[in-house]
Amino acid sequence: MSATFTRRPPTPSPAARARTIAARHYPAVVLPTGLPGERVRPELHHVHANGSVSILLPEDHPLPSGATVVELTDLAPVELREPVRGLLWITGWLDLLDETEARAEALVIAEQRPDPRLLDLGHGMAMLRLTPASLVLADAEGTHSLLPQAFSAAEPDPFHRQESDWLRHLEHRHPDVVGQLARHLPAELRGGLIRPLGLDQFGLRLRVETDSGDHDVRLAFSRPVSDPPQLAVELRRLVGCPFLAAQRQG
Missing domain, CATH: 3.20.180.10 (PNP-oxidase-like)
Structure with a gap:
């Protein structure tokens, strides 16, 4: 008796799909592991090629440093009754940057995506950085665990901007x-x-x-x-x- 196999169409790799979600700058929330149920929406976030995440928050925000998850939501570009196409969770260690580090981080971000909110750094806003330990992608193709090295080695889809x-x-x-x-x-x-x-x-x-x-x-x-x-x-x-x-x- 012979078996019949259905060949799935080719898709971008999990790491490439994760890079694409990160590059679209869709909504993000910060989930501190020490504060169950807490969901913090940053003023601005930016995922770097190595998987680290820069987070801009008010200086008086009580978000503690430590083990943290950043959740990125990939939204459909047209209005659907179920608009979420995928989720990317980046788990790592969150640290508050000092003034020199924060300004250097802001310059790196501005070279890739100029944003007027970066001008508020040091004027009521502080910069934090999440150093990644692992990533998890969930989308229509499945759920995949990724190491930061695999994420960094991949490239976003060539049409992600358009x-x-x-x-x-x-x-x-x-x-x-x-x-x-x-x-x-x-x-x-x-x-x-x-x-x-x-x-x-x-x-x-x-x-x-x-x-x-x-x-x-x-x-x-x-x-x-x-x-x-x-x-x-x-x-x-x-x-x-x-x-x-x-x-x-x-």
């Missing part, structure tokens, strides 16, 4: 294109409400909202893409090709 604008444009300006993608869905999902959910170098993800729940489907590209012209070719192929295998994820 993804939100592109998917909102697809949703609002080209609903006919989204409708044409329905041909690639499992038959039982084609009557649901189809929404663009995600885009990366390996494929396009759709969210299908049905009466029985939400289902995520990945439509794989024929090859990984790295620039907009290659992406345009693959998107046209998805819309015009009579058949593409889709992997149902939930």
Whole structure:
């Protein structure tokens, strides 16, 4: 008797997906392990390539140094009834930086993402740094534990800066294109409400909202893409090709 195996479409590695979530600068909360139930929303946070996290908080905030978790939420760029696409938890040791360290940290952040809130450092705001020990990623592809070295060695998806604008444009300006993608869905999902959910170098993800729940489907590209012209070719192929295998994820 032979077994049948369903080949899952290729996806970014867990470390690359974690780097992408961190690079999007979506909401974050700080969860001090010594204060169960406490959820602190920083004025600003920034995840560095090595997994360390810079956190800007009011100088009089009672957040203690010590073992801490930073939770990052990956949100869909279009309005969905279940908007969370993934979560990344970075666990490590939190320390308050002195004035010299804090200003050096702010300069590093400003070179990558200038933000006027950094000007408040030393004027009512203090900088803390989380040194990572481990990371956990949970998304539609599964739950994965990562070491800081694996996180640092990966790169964010090449389209992470443009993804939100592109998917909102697809949703609002080209609903006919989204409708044409329905041909690639499992038959039982084609009557649901189809929404663009995600885009990366390996494929396009759709969210299908049905009466029985939400289902995520990945439509794989024929090859990984790295620039907009290659992406345009693959998107046209998805819309015009009579058949593409889709992997149902939930």
